[in-house]
Each structure stands twice: as C-alpha cells, then as structure tokens.
Amino acid sequence: MDKYIISGIQQIGIGVEDFAEAWKYYIDVFNMDIRILEDDTVAELMLPYTGNKPQKRHACIAINMQGGGGFEIWQYSERKPKPINFEIQVGDLGVFAAKIKSRNVVLTYEEFRKNPKIQIIGSLSKSIDNCHTFFMKDPFGNLFQIVHDKYILRDENRTTGGPVGAMIGVTDIDRALAVYSEILGYDKVITDETGTFEDISQLNAGKQKYRRLLLTHTQPRKGSFNKMFGPSYIELVQALERTPRKMYEDRYWGDPGFIQICFDIKNMAGLKKKCESLGFPFTVDSSVKHNEVNSFDMGEAAGHFTYIEDPDGNLIEFVETHKIPLIKKLGINLNLRKRDPEKSLPMWMLKALRFGRVKIEDIK
Numbered sequence: 001m002d003k004y005i006i007s008g009i010q011q012i013g014i015g016v017e018d019f020a021e022a023w024k025y026y027i028d029v030f031n032m033d034i035r036i037l038e039d040d041t042v043a044e045l046m047l048p049y050t051g052n053k054p055q056k057r058h059a060c061i062a063i064n065m066q067g068g069g070g071f072e073i074w075q076y077s078e079r080k081p082k083p084i085n086f087e088i089q090v091g092d093l094g095v096f097a098a099k100i101k102s103r104n105v106v107l108t109y110e111e112f113r114k115n116p117k118i119q120i121i122g123s124l125s126k127s128i129d130n131c132h133t134f135f136m137k138d139p140f141g142n143l144f145q146i147v148h149d150k151y152i153l154r155d156e157n158r159t160t161g162g163p164v165g166a167m168i169g170v171t172d173i174d175r176a177l178a179v180y181s182e183i184l185g186y187d188k189v190i191t192d193e194t195g196t197f198e199d200i201s202q203l204n205a206g207k208q209k210y211r212r213l214l215l216t217h218t219q220p221r222k223g224s225f226n227k228m229f230g231p232s233y234i235e236l237v238q239a240l241e242r243t244p245r246k247m248y249e250d251r252y253w254g255d256p257g258f259i260q261i262c263f264d265i266k267n268m269a270g271l272k273k274k275c276e277s278l279g280f281p282f283t284v285d286s287s288v289k290h291n292e293v294n295s296f297d298m299g300e301a302a303g304h305f306t307y308i309e310d311p312d313g314n315l316i317e318f319v320e321t322h323k324i325p326l327i328k329k330l331g332i333n334l335n336l337r338k339r340d341p342e343k344s345l346p347m348w349m350l351k352a353l354r355f356g357r358v359k360i361e362d363i364k
Contacts, residue, residue, distance in 0.1 A: 005265060012166060023073050040059075076254055084251065098165075127147065165235065168180075184316075260307070
C-alpha cells in the first residue's frame with residue numbers, strides 16, 4: 001500500500017549546550033512538562049550528520065497537554081556542542097523560528113512582557129495572516145513566534161500550547177513546495193506575500209524584502225495522535241536582497257539551534273516511495289540496522305525513524321511510533337502497531353499522558 005498518513009508535527013528538535021537548564025526553561029515558559037521519553041545513549045544511525053561516527057547524547061521529548069507538537073531537547077554527552085558563529089537572519093536556511101500556539105496572543109504577550117526571563121523582540125503586531133503575533137528569544141538564542149491557534153486538547157488554564165509549525169528559510173519557495181506541499185501535505189495557501197513586513201521588522205535583517213508563503217493542510221490530519229497535534233502551519237521564507245546562509249553549515253546535527261522538524265506518520269514504506277519518486281530519498285533510515293518488522297529502541301519508546309533533506313538540505317524527520325509509555329509509574333505502555341492507522345486514539349488515553357508530568361526540581 002502506497003498511501004501514508006501524516007498525523008501532524010510530532011516535535012521540533014532543539015540542540016542545546018545544557019540539557020537540564022534548557023528543559024527547565026521550556027517548562028517554566030512554555031509548560032513543556034509532560035515527558036514522553038528520555039534517553040541517554042548513543043545515536044548510532046545519524047552518521048551523515050555527526051562526523052561519520054556514533055555520538056552519545058542525552059535527549060527527551062516533552063509536550064504541553066494543551067496540544068500541539070513537542071520539543072526534542074538534545075545535548076551531546078561526550079562532545080562539546082558547537083554554537084553557530086554568526087548572527088542568524090530572517091530567511092537563513094533551516095528552521096529559524098518555531099511557531100508556538102496561543103489561544104489569545106494578546107494575553108500571552110502581556111504575560112510574557114512581565115516575565116524577566118523572556119526576551120521579547122519587537123512588539124505585538126499582525127502577521128501575514130492578519131492575526132496577532134509576536135517574537136521572543138530564549139536564553140540560548142532560539143527564536144519563537146507566538147501565533148493564534150484556538151485548538152485545545154486539555155484545558156490547563158494556560159494561554160500557550162506546543163509548537164504548531166515553523167518559519168523555514170529556503171532559497172526558492174516554488175522548488176521547496178515539492179517537499180512541503182506534495183510530500184508533507186501542506187496543500188492550502190493561507191497567504192503568499194512579497195515585500196517588507198512589520199511583524200518581522202525588528203528581527204535581524206527583518207527590514208529587507210522577502211517572499212513569505214504560509215501553508216496549512218486542507219483536510220484534518222488522521223492517525224493516532226492527530227488530536228494531540230491539531231492543525232499545523234509551515235511558513236516558507238525566501239530572502240530577496242541577499243544570499244541566505246545555511247545555519248548548520250560546518251556543524252553537526254544536534255549542535256545548538258533548531259535541528260529538525262519531525263512528523264508523526266503511518267506506513268513508512270509508502271512514504272519512502274513518495275519521497276523517492278520526487279527525488280528526495282531517505283538519507284537516514286533506522287530500518288537499515290533494524291528491519292521494518294522490529295522497532296528501533298528509543299529508551300522508553302520504540303518506532304521507525306527516517307530523514308530526508310529539502311532542496312536546501314534542511315532536515316525533516318519522520319517517525320512511525322510503535323510504542324510509548326502511557327502511565328510510566330504503573331508500567332503501562334501504549335502499543336500502536338495493531339491499531340487502525342487512520343483512527344485517533346480516544347481522548348481519555350491521550351489525556352492519560354498527563355501522568356508523565358515532571359517537576360522542574362526533578363530535572364538533572
């Protein structure tokens with residue numbers, strides 16, 4: 001069967017220099033306090049992006065129970081992470097900003113503006129979709145755009161949820177659509193604008209001229225976790241007045257910054273055929289070492305993961321999840337391999353993930 005299912009954005013990977021410090025910050029600011037998995041082993045299969053040798057790392061995937069994707073927080077354990085050696089500008093190649101959902105962007109802006117731990121860039125404005133938005137930086141130099149999205153999985157009286165998309169720098173938007181529209185299913189154009197823009201004007205090189213294409217998906221996503229992830233958005237940004245720089249040039253995957261955007265999928269074989277037919281073959285495939293009958297062990301979870309590169313070499317990950325811990329304290333795991341691939345998990349099951357909540361003081 002060639003048909004594959006994308007359930008949504010599973011996570012955005014963030015390379016960091018101090019795992020504990022970063023996760024504590026993301027809990028404090030973004031409420032990413034539900035641990036899906038945590039692993040402190042060797043990344044054996046990412047050799048094309050880790051200097052052609054296995055690298056030990058400490059990583060976790062954490063989510064916000066109000067919905068959206070998660071963060072994969074990732075730190076090298078035996079190698080000093082290499083920070084970027086230039087100031088990132090709007091449109092530089094790769095994920096240069098993660099989109100964080102808010103049910104009330106104006107209220108989130110007022111809350112964040114009063115928090116001394118949060119560096120707001122510019123001010124509240126309207127984005128190209130005519131909705132309120134603003135930008136902020138974390139202490140590690142990563143840029144986040146707060147965007148309007150009213151979908152809530154479990155109401156925990158917070159204004160923000162998890163990531164619902166990304167701003168991705170590309171050299172040619174039309175060429176990039178083969179990946180983002182044809183493979184990833186972002187087939188609906190919300191807006192396509194060229195010019196200068198108020199909302200990004202306070203960012204580095206934000207006053208220059210850009211083409212910005214904001215995409216979403218026409219049909220609701222299907223699959224086990226579609227209710228968790230909700231709708232999502234990809235904004236492709238093309239610099240028109242300069243040649244953008246590749247943010248991971250001469251650095252390893254996992255070095256500080258946004259290292260990938262990851263999609264939860266079903267039917268990896270069908271996805272592989274689609275990617276190959278469009279000229280974007282898997283560059284990493286966990287089934288090379290572990291055949292597709294077996295799962296690749298990711299600590300407390302298991303699954304099959306692969307990577308492709310878009311036309312500019314930006315990394316996109318796919319994960320077909322086989323097992324995750326549902327209530328870790330009771331040893332209850334969720335096995336997804338025999339479920340209907342199109343059917344959503346029941347809400348009670350998704351909401352049971354809240355039993356994986358961690359406290360800041362327990363992170364080491």
